[in-house]
Amino acid sequence: MQPCGLSLARACVQTLGAAVLGLGLTLTPSARAQQTPANTLDAVKARGQLVCGVNTGLAGFAQPDSQGVWRGFDAEYCRAIAAALFGDGNKVRFVPTTAQVRFTALQSGEVDVLSRNTTWTLSRDTSLGLDFAATNFYDGQGFMVKTSLGLKSAKELEGATICVQPGTTTEQNLSDWARANKVRFTPVVIERLEELTSAYVSGRCDAYTTDVSGLAAVRSAQPKPEDHSILPEVISKEPLALGVRQGDARFADIVRWTHFLLLSAEEFGITQANVDKMGNDPRPEVQRILGKNGGLGPMLGLSEDWAVKVIKAVGNYAELFDRTLTPIGIKRGPNALWNNGGLQFSPPFR
Numbered sequence: 001m002q003p004c005g006l007s008l009a010r011a012c013v014q015t016l017g018a019a020v021l022g023l024g025l026t027l028t029p030s031a032r033a034q035q036t037p038a039n040t041l042d043a044v045k046a047r048g049q050l051v052c053g054v055n056t057g058l059a060g061f062a063q064p065d066s067q068g069v070w071r072g073f074d075a076e077y078c079r080a081i082a083a084a085l086f087g088d089g090n091k092v093r094f095v096p097t098t099a100q101v102r103f104t105a106l107q108s109g110e111v112d113v114l115s116r117n118t119t120w121t122l123s124r125d126t127s128l129g130l131d132f133a134a135t136n137f138y139d140g141q142g143f144m145v146k147t148s149l150g151l152k153s154a155k156e157l158e159g160a161t162i163c164v165q166p167g168t169t170t171e172q173n174l175s176d177w178a179r180a181n182k183v184r185f186t187p188v189v190i191e192r193l194e195e196l197t198s199a200y201v202s203g204r205c206d207a208y209t210t211d212v213s214g215l216a217a218v219r220s221a222q223p224k225p226e227d228h229s230i231l232p233e234v235i236s237k238e239p240l241a242l243g244v245r246q247g248d249a250r251f252a253d254i255v256r257w258t259h260f261l262l263l264s265a266e267e268f269g270i271t272q273a274n275v276d277k278m279g280n281d282p283r284p285e286v287q288r289i290l291g292k293n294g295g296l297g298p299m300l301g302l303s304e305d306w307a308v309k310v311i312k313a314v315g316n317y318a319e320l321f322d323r324t325l326t327p328i329g330i331k332r333g334p335n336a337l338w339n340n341g342g343l344q345f346s347p348p349f350r
Contacts, residue, residue: 037084040251052078053111056096059217073324089313100167114243132241136260140234142212163205190201260346265316272315285328
């Protein structure tokens with residue numbers, strides 16, 4: 001085979017692909033995504049609806065209400081992306097996915113985007129055929145126990161049974177932490193979140209481990225939340241991120257900048273209530289964000305006023321957070337803006 005020059009790059013990729021297939025080798029999902037870039041944006045527009053992968057039911061993040069309407073932080077991100085694409089946050093179909101099937105659902109095209117409390121890791125980023133567009137919630141793993149046990153530290157869990165979900169970073173983190181701290185435990189591994197929670201509440205497990213936000217969500221849903229205590233240790237970094245298929249830069253840009261829009265809207269004081277009036281704000285970046293000048297919307301393949309439509313649909317990041325997570329006791333913490341001691345930070349709109 002001749003060496004590949006720049007002018008022959010596409011032909012060489014096709015030749016290499018044919019050679020691999022001829023040898024009977026199987027491409028990894030990552031390699032397939034690189035060989036045949038996805039075209040999610042066109043597919044979504046032709047369908048007229050965004051299909052969004054969410055949790056099967058986690059209070060504050062993604063859970064259907066009594067009318068069957070999906071509510072929560074992750075669900076609102078789905079609506080924000082739909083509003084960016086269509087000008088209508090209701091043009092979204094929610095697909096509940098378990099921890100074990102979520103990546104397959106994205107790879108196969110069953111969903112267009114994952115907005116499902118998923119940790120961004122190197123192995124997931126490189127080997128699962130997906131890309132992480134943005135970290136929309138910074139979290140960490142913790143432990144919850146019955147208050148009646150009187151425990152003050154996770155290091156007191158020697159010999160305990162601990163409920164944990166398989167197919168998650170939580171499972172590996174638990175083993176790594178226990179080994180490092182010489183804490184022996186017995187895992188109770190259950191895939192479905194509802195069954196896992198029931199196992200903990202019924203006493204089948206002494207403790208329950210997952211992201212601290214997830215613990216707060218489960219705790220808030222109990223008849224007497226005060227009967228459950230979240231221990232002080234946070235044993236990992238869990239940047240929860242929005243996932244898209246690998247090799248689809250156009251769609252990834254839209255998802256990424258929708259997140260950045262929510263942050264910038266908060267930073268500049270643009271809210272669901274005042275977004276129309278803020279069009280008269282003289283600050284150059286506000287003018288660019290709201291599509292008054294700069295031509296940024298078309299650069300994303302969107303309308304000039306896409307940002308206005310997103311903010312009208314869901315508000316800014318603070319409004320979204322306060323509406324979904326504050327009621328279950330989750331504080332901004334590291335998810336405060338950069339100018340308020342947090343990690344959330346948007347690149348400039350210019």
